[in-house]
Amino acid sequence: xxxxxxxxxxxxxxxxxxxxxxxxxxxxxxxxxxxxxxxxxxxxxxxxxxxxxxxxxxxxxxxxxxxxxxxxxxxxxxxxxxxxxxxxxxxxxxxxxxxxxxxxxxxxxxxxxxxxxxxxxxxxxxxxxxxxxxxxxxxxxxxxxxxxxxxxxxxxxxxxxxxxxxxxxxxxxxxxxxxxxxxxxxxxxxxxxxxxxxxxxxxxxxxxxxxxxxxxxxxxxxxxxxxxxxxxxxxxxxxxxxxxxxxxxxxxxxxxxxxxxxxxxxxxxxxxxxxxxxxxxxxxxxxxxxxxxxxxxxxxxxxxxxxxxxxxxxxxxxxxxxxxxxxxxxxxx
Amino acid sequence: xxxxxxxxxxxxxxxxxxxxxxxxxxxxxxxxxxxxxxxxxxxxxxxxxxxxxxxxxxxxxxxxxxxxxxxxxxxxxxxxxxxxxxxxxxxxxxxxxxxxxxxxxxxxxxxxxxxxxxxxxxxxxxxxxxxxxxxxxxxxxxxxxxxxxxxxxxxxxxxxxxxxxxxxxxxxxxxxxxxxxxxxxxxxxxxxxxxxxxxxxxxxxxxxxxxxxxxxxxxxxxxxxxxxxxxxxxxxxxxxxxxxxxxxxxxxxxxxxxxxxxxxxxxxxxxxxxxxxxxxxxxxxxxxxxxxxxxxxxxxxxxxxxxxxxxxxxxxxxxxxxxxxxxxxxxxx
Numbered sequence: 001x002x003x004x005x006x007x008x009x010x011x012x013x014x015x016x017x018x019x020x021x022x023x024x025x026x027x028x029x030x031x032x033x034x035x036x037x038x039x040x041x042x043x044x045x046x047x048x049x050x051x052x053x054x055x056x057x058x059x060x061x062x063x064x065x066x067x068x069x070x071x072x073x074x075x076x077x078x079x080x081x082x083x084x085x086x087x088x089x090x091x092x093x094x095x096x097x098x099x100x101x102x103x104x105x106x107x108x109x110x111x112x113x114x115x116x117x118x119x120x121x122x123x124x125x126x127x128x129x130x131x132x133x134x135x136x137x138x139x140x141x142x143x144x145x146x147x148x149x150x151x152x153x154x155x156x157x158x159x160x161x162x163x164x165x166x167x168x169x170x171x172x173x174x175x176x177x178x179x180x181x182x183x184x185x186x187x188x189x190x191x192x193x194x195x196x197x198x199x200x201x202x203x204x205x206x207x208x209x210x211x212x213x214x215x216x217x218x219x220x221x222x223x224x225x226x227x228x229x230x231x232x233x234x235x236x237x238x239x240x241x242x243x244x245x246x247x248x249x250x251x252x253x254x255x256x257x258x259x260x261x262x263x264x265x266x267x268x269x270x271x272x273x274x275x276x277x278x279x280x281x282x283x284x285x286x287x288x289x290x291x292x293x294x295x296x297x298x299x300x301x302x303x304x305x306x307x308x309x310x311x312x313x314x315x316x317x318x319x320x321x322x323x324x325x326x327x328x329x330x331x332x333x
Numbered sequence: 334x335x336x337x338x339x340x341x342x343x344x345x346x347x348x349x350x351x352x353x354x355x356x357x358x359x360x361x362x363x364x365x366x367x368x369x370x371x372x373x374x375x376x377x378x379x380x381x382x383x384x385x386x387x388x389x390x391x392x393x394x395x396x397x398x399x400x401x402x403x404x405x406x407x408x409x410x411x412x413x414x415x416x417x418x419x420x421x422x423x424x425x426x427x428x429x430x431x432x433x434x435x436x437x438x439x440x441x442x443x444x445x446x447x448x449x450x451x452x453x454x455x456x457x458x459x460x461x462x463x464x465x466x467x468x469x470x471x472x473x474x475x476x477x478x479x480x481x482x483x484x485x486x487x488x489x490x491x492x493x494x495x496x497x498x499x500x501x502x503x504x505x506x507x508x509x510x511x512x513x514x515x516x517x518x519x520x521x522x523x524x525x526x527x528x529x530x531x532x533x534x535x536x537x538x539x540x541x542x543x544x545x546x547x548x549x550x551x552x553x554x555x556x557x558x559x560x561x562x563x564x565x566x567x568x569x570x571x572x573x574x575x576x577x578x579x580x581x582x583x584x585x586x587x588x589x590x591x592x593x594x595x596x597x598x599x600x601x602x603x604x605x606x607x608x609x610x611x612x613x614x615x616x617x618x619x620x621x622x623x624x625x626x627x628x629x630x631x632x633x634x635x636x637x638x639x640x641x642x643x644x645x646x647x648x649x650x651x652x653x654x655x656x657x658x659x660x661x662x663x664x665x666x
Binding site for chain 1: 385392393556560569575576577578587588589590591592593594595596597598599600601602603604605606607608611
């Protein structure tokens with residue numbers, strides 16, 4: 001018998017979550033029954049969208065249950081298997097993160113072909129965040145060479161991929177992030193114009209300087225003032241891929257939307273929301289293309305890695321303080 | 334020599350325009366020179382978009398000039414012609430409204446094939462407002478039979494066409510308008526669920542009652558609380574055709590946008606602005622289809638007609654007070 005520590009939702013957070021909203025528990029993990037696999041998690045993911053699941057309201061994924069382990073992306077190693085096609089040592093991904101180990105039906109697992117990439121990349125650049133960036137730009141916003149593309153939260157898990165996909169597809173890239181470390185990272189990955197929004201008293205003016213001829217595509221991770229600035233600078237027939245609005249996820253009161261939304265009409269803008277899980281069909285071609293870019297040295301990425309299951313709630317909270325550069329991960333062994 | 338009275342912009346309105354923002358002047362209209370045509374206007378149009386042209390700011394059409402005659406859609410009769418293809422008695426449309434008569438190059442005129450419709454219809458249901466409704470539903474929102482379609486300002490020039498195009502294309506139609514006269518008219522034209530927004534303390538609740546299963550398509554003429562309510566009720570993969578935001582046209586201060594814009598993401602909504610002049614290629618098929626519907630008694634429409642050039646500023650102001658049902662026109666002879 002193996003034991004596993006897991007993080008549970010103690011109560012539904014109000015506003016910004018705190019450590020007190022989470023519990024750590026130790027459970028026993030039984031051996032795999034027929035068709036089951038036992039997995040030791042190596043890395044787990046924390047993502048902004050999880051905040052939505054902590055609130056009890058209708059959404060595209062059901063809310064987390066109070067007193068139960070949280071869920072989320074994880075990569076791990078098979079330690080025992082009673083399921084065909086899975087052997088000890090296999091590397092698998094699952095949505096059974098926030099715990100050190102588990103036994104589950106094989107249908108909950110996906111074997112990873114690493115294409116030579118480190119396994120935790122499949123929680124980040126090569127996983128859901130990376131695919132989100134790729135889908136948003138190529139399918140939703142339909143970028144084409146020559147477009148000027150603005151990316152908010154550009155040094156985040158999704159943003160860092162969006163910036164580089166846009167660059168590698170022949171676009172001019174403007175990236176916004178907060179603080180000198182992140183903006184330096186954006187310059188390293190070839191972002192053409194970098195905005196440090198924390199240092200800018202007037203985001204609209206900053207974007208105007210960065211994109212004097214306007215913006216064709218906006219990849220929105222944050223909503224709020226960034227969305228308003230992007231509307232202000234949008235060119236005729238601009239396309240906005242709306243991916244996340246982290247600026248409002250913790251709001252207790254409804255936040256007003258952009259006051260310049262009427263620009264959508266005169267400029268014939270298209271604002272389109274999307275969820276990556278509708279577009280998993282693009283995953284194989286994305287991982288193919290991405291691993292080629294990484295191997296040839298054209299694509300770079302960062303991770304922020306905290307250590308140990310007890311650090312997981314804190315790692316999640318860092319997302320809302322902007323403390324992570326690139327994908328935020330928790331290493332579990 | 335003929336004289337013509339014309340309405341000029343005296344000064345740029347601040348907030349809601351008033352009569353004092355306009356001047357009436359009398360000018361002489363010379364005989365047509367080579368390639369020119371002299372026209373007596375029969376009807377002129379007043380439209381909400383004209384408010385934007387009264388303000389001096391960049392937009393998709395240049396601002397009106399202070400001291401010059403306003404412009405806008407008009408239909409009239411040729412009284413003299415020195416241009417090939419135009420004969421006295423021909424019915425023509427132009428953008429030279431807000432005046433009783435004019436002489437202009439033939440390139441400013443379009444001859445109207447009436448398809449048996451009254452000529453003023455070409456300023457309304459068969460003209461730009463009607464085409465706007467048709468383009469927004471068929472090309473922008475891509476309605477299909479079975480969709481639930483919500484239309485705001487549904488008894489207006491654009492709205493009355495949008496409601497009926499949606500109905501005739503097999504959709505369930507919810508229309509919002511203000512007051513008993515307009516809502517009665519919506520019932521006459523076959524709108525399935527009618528909302529009197531002036532009588533509803535809670536527009537979101539009213540729309541929820543009217544569309545318990547949600548809304549697939551929203552045709553937005555007004556912005557503001559209607560847009561917020563439509564977002565609230567939008568179904569997954571909903572499409573919003575953003576045509577106008579009359580609720581904010583007279584705002585001196587920026588009005589906050591909808592506080593629930595983040596719903597665009599989880600529900601994978603597409604919000605798309607459009608301008609009818611990008612879509613004139615659809616006009617012939619639209620007028621064909623429309624005139625068939627009118628002749629067969631499947632399509633009804635209303636006009637609100639004021640009399641005489643001196644009534645034109647007042648007719649324009651009625652648009653913002655919601656005093657018109659259907660297309661607002663001024664009869665000039």
